[in-house]
Amino acid sequence: MESRFLGLAYLTPYIIGLLVFTMIPFLASLYLSFTDYTLINSPVWIGLENFRDLLDDRTFKRSLNVTLLYVFLTVPLKLAFALFIAVILNYRLRGIGLFRTAYYVPSILGGSIAIAVLWRYIFADAGLVNLVLTSIGLDPINWFGDPVNALFTLALLRTWQFGSAMVIFLAALQAVDKSLYEAAAIDGANKWHSFWHITMPLITPVIFFNLIMQMVQAFQEFNGPYVITGGGPLRSTYLLPLYIYDEAFKNFNMGYASAIAWVLFVIIMILTLVAFWSSKKWVYYAGDKRS
Amino acid sequence: MSTPDTALTPASPTRVIILNPEDRRAERLSAFVRYTLLIVVGFIMLYPLLWLIGASFKSNAEIFNSIGFIPQEPTLDGYRKGWETSTPYTFGRFFWNTFLIILPKTVFTVISCALVAYGFARFEFRFKKLLFASLIATLLLPNVVTRVPQYILFRDLGWLDTYLPLWVPSAFAGDAFFVFMLVQFLRAIPRDMEEAARVDGANSFQTLIYIVVPMLIPALISVALFQFMWTMNDFLGPLIYLSSVESFPVSLALKLSIDTTEAFDWNRILAMSVLALLPALVVFFIAQRYFIEGISVGGVKG
Numbered sequence: 001m002e003s004r005f006l007g008l009a010y011l012t013p014y015i016i017g018l019l020v021f022t023m024i025p026f027l028a029s030l031y032l033s034f035t036d037y038t039l040i041n042s043p044v045w046i047g048l049e050n051f052r053d054l055l056d057d058r059t060f061k062r063s064l065n066v067t068l069l070y071v072f073l074t075v076p077l078k079l080a081f082a083l084f085i086a087v088i089l090n091y092r093l094r095g096i097g098l099f100r101t102a103y104y105v106p107s108i109l110g111g112s113i114a115i116a117v118l119w120r121y122i123f124a125d126a127g128l129v130n131l132v133l134t135s136i137g138l139d140p141i142n143w144f145g146d147p148v149n150a151l152f153t154l155a156l157l158r159t160w161q162f163g164s165a166m167v168i169f170l171a172a173l174q175a176v177d178k179s180l181y182e183a184a185a186i187d188g189a190n191k192w193h194s195f196w197h198i199t200m201p202l203i204t205p206v207i208f209f210n211l212i213m214q215m216v217q218a219f220q221e222f223n224g225p226y227v228i229t230g231g232g233p234l235r236s237t238y239l240l241p242l243y244i245y246d247e248a249f250k251n252f253n254m255g256y257a258s259a260i261a262w263v264l265f266v267i268i269m270i271l272t273l274v275a276f277w278s279s280k281k282w283v284y285y286a287g288d289k290r291s
Numbered sequence: 292m293s294t295p296d297t298a299l300t301p302a303s304p305t306r307v308i309i310l311n312p313e314d315r316r317a318e319r320l321s322a323f324v325r326y327t328l329l330i331v332v333g334f335i336m337l338y339p340l341l342w343l344i345g346a347s348f349k350s351n352a353e354i355f356n357s358i359g360f361i362p363q364e365p366t367l368d369g370y371r372k373g374w375e376t377s378t379p380y381t382f383g384r385f386f387w388n389t390f391l392i393i394l395p396k397t398v399f400t401v402i403s404c405a406l407v408a409y410g411f412a413r414f415e416f417r418f419k420k421l422l423f424a425s426l427i428a429t430l431l432l433p434n435v436v437t438r439v440p441q442y443i444l445f446r447d448l449g450w451l452d453t454y455l456p457l458w459v460p461s462a463f464a465g466d467a468f469f470v471f472m473l474v475q476f477l478r479a480i481p482r483d484m485e486e487a488a489r490v491d492g493a494n495s496f497q498t499l500i501y502i503v504v505p506m507l508i509p510a511l512i513s514v515a516l517f518q519f520m521w522t523m524n525d526f527l528g529p530l531i532y533l534s535s536v537e538s539f540p541v542s543l544a545l546k547l548s549i550d551t552t553e554a555f556d557w558n559r560i561l562a563m564s565v566l567a568l569l570p571a572l573v574v575f576f577i578a579q580r581y582f583i584e585g586i587s588v589g590g591v592k593g
Contacts, residue, residue: 006495007414011422014407014470017463022429025440032439039443085332088325101579102333105340108575108582111524113542114564117549118343121557128342131358160336167586212431220435223526227546241435248439249531258439265436272431 032258039252050259059235059243060260067240067264070151071218074158079210082162086169087195100170107163115157116227123153123228144229147236154224154237165210172206173199201284208283212275219268240264340568347562354557369558370566376544377551378536382563385544392457392529392540393522399462400469400518401511407464408473409499413485429467442531456532457525461518469514472585476510477503513585516578523571541567 008015033050035043054060085103089096109115122128123143130140143149176199184194222241225231231238240260248257338360345360347369353362374382411423445456464470484506488498504511526542533539539547545567548560575582 004416007410007416007419010406010410010414013403013462014410014426014464015422017403017460017465018425018429020444021441021460021463021465022432022437025437025444026432028440028443029436039446085329088329091322091325093322093325093329099329099333100583101576102337104579104583105572105575106336108520109340109524109568109571111521111526112568112571113524113526113545114567117545117560117564118339120549121561122339122342126355128339128358131355135358164586167583216431216433220433226526227549244435244438245527245531248442254439254443261436261439265433268433 029258029261032255033262034259035255037254039254043255046255050256051263053256054259054263059238062235063238063240063243064263066151066236066238067219070155070221070237070239071215073151074155074218075211075214077155077159078162078214079165079207081159082165082210083169083207085162086166086173087199089166089170090173100167104163104167107161107165110157110161111223113223113227116223119153119157119224120228145233147234150229150233150237154221154228157224157228158218158221165214168206168210169203172203176202204283205285208275208279212272215271215275216268219264343561343568344565347558347565349558351555351558354561355555366558369560369562372556373548373559373563376548378544378547380537382541382544382566384537385539385541386566388538389523389540389542392454393519395454395458396461396522397515397518399458400464400466401515403462403464404466404469404473404514405504405507405511406499407470408477409503411470411474412477413482413495413503426467426470430471438531445532451532452534452538453532454538457522457528466518469517473507473510473514476507480506509581509584512578513581516574516581517585519574520571 032043034045034047036046036049037043089099093099106115124130125140125142127143129143133140141149143153180198180202181194184198189197220241221239222245225237225239225242226245229237231242241264244257244260244264247253247260341360342358345362346354348365348367349357349362350364350366350368353364357363376382411419411426441456445451448455450456450459480503484502485498488502489495493501524542525540526546529540529543530546533543536544536547545560545563548563552560
């Protein structure tokens with residue numbers, strides 16, 4: 001029998017990292033959100049002033065609205081695409097591996113600046129999308145000049161990267177016990193019934209997992225708006241992470257930036273908790289089959 | 292028990308189901324619809340990438356005039372001019388910088404995450420549940436909330452404009468996702484061999500090195516590959532911490548070249564974008580199995 005501390009010894013790097021790079025910064029940012037700190041002097045405690053300022057900050061309100069719109073638009077769209085394609089791929093199709101790869105490529109590359117650059121050029125006035133539109137006799141669209149269109153191009157970029165969620169769905173679909181379908185078929189269920197009453201309940205844990213991960217990621221989107229639209233036009237794509245970046249690393253308002261970051265964090269946490277709470281009603285955990 | 296592999300094999304094609312002709316016709320029709328859909332959607336999705344590659348070999352005039360991706364008069368103009376950049380450095384320098392960031396980061400990640408995952412998966416100790424919960428919490432914690440204090444910390448340490456802020460956190464198992472993924476892999480590996488080794492007198496570290504690591508190689512490759520991709524794509528980290536152009540990685544250099552290039556010189560930027568994507572694409576196609584296993588195991592079993 002070895003020492004009870006051996007396991008902890010292996011965890012040492014993690015524990016140090018957790019404290020130094022996560023826990024302390026996490027608490028420090030809460031503290032900073034109550035201060036005025038521009039990196040020149042030491043932080044000055046100002047109580048709730050940053051948060052009071054946020055209430056009157058029109059840029060913040062605009063940014064928050066845009067962020068919520070972006071998240072509520074892209075997360076369901078991305079999950080729906082991912083699930084839809086995964087279900088189609090899950091039939092006994094030849095070439096499933098090939099399709100899976102093809103659909104996965106965008107999400108492997110998607111976070112890259114090169115892809116943001118590509119997006120910027122295909123939606124530019126003289127870009128590919130407008131060339132296609134004019135070649136089929138439609139009018140070109142001013143993608144980045146119009147607030148709704150600009151946000152749409154960013155939402156499309158995120159949806160385009162549904163591959164990783166799809167791979168997770170596909171693995172879950174393939175893990176569904178095939179004998180359940182046979183039993184259901186004998187009982188006279190058609191494919192649609194089987195899908196709704198067998199497949200869906202069994203993959204709800206994975207839907208839940210994907211939902212949380214996609215939401216947390218969508219709230220933090222930075223590269224796309226930073227490179228493609230620069231937050232414009234009229235701040236229509238000025239997502240909160242962009243605002244935090246500008247406040248912190250351009251204006252060096254570390255206190256105010258921390259306050260915005262904490263508001264964003266609290267929103268994400270509340271939505272995550274709502275998801276967890278509601279999951280009791282819709283997520284189905286089959287016995288202890290996996291372990 | 293399901294190993295990573297079985298979760299990936301397609302629905303068993305061996306089962307023979309006898310259908311009457313009408314059902315068979317319906318089956319064939321629905322297969323046709325499914326294939327058509329998959330091909331059309333896939334084509335639309337991948338066309339931008341094809342176009343990017345084609346356009347990088349076109350002249351600027353041709354980029355603005357044709358929607359096809361095959362260049363009529365292929366030219367290396369974009370590559371030649373793009374590679375030079377408007378800075379004193381070529382893209383060669385920026386690729387080298389990217390490599391300098393990736394290599395230590397990947398090595399640190401693999402070592403630290405393997406140690407920590409081994410601790411979690413094979414030992415009992417106080418606060419284990421709490422620590423594992425902290426791992427999951429970190430996984431969900433938005434980075435945006437820790438970024439400002441991290442910046443201040445690295446600034447106080449005098450690490451700004453060096454690669455240290457990018458390297459060091461990975462030496463402390465900074466990416467919870469990888470630890471989690473490795474713990475999932477380890478749980479699926481039977482302990483018989485390790486127990487035999489322990490009976491023969493190996494200590495826990497020897498067991499890790501000689502028994503566990505060899506079995507864990509595929510998972511460690513997954514970790515290294517994911518870290519490679521993520522670091523290759525990382526933009527915000529370098530953007531915050533690096534200020535000298537001479538130490539820019541490719542991602543920053545690319546953004547810099549959009550800002551400094553004439554509005555209609557598209558081909559050189561598209562050409563450099565192709566080069567920026569190339570390492571990730573090559574690695575993905577060589578080793579895609581590891582990516583798909585990593586994401587399936589890390590995700591599904593969670």
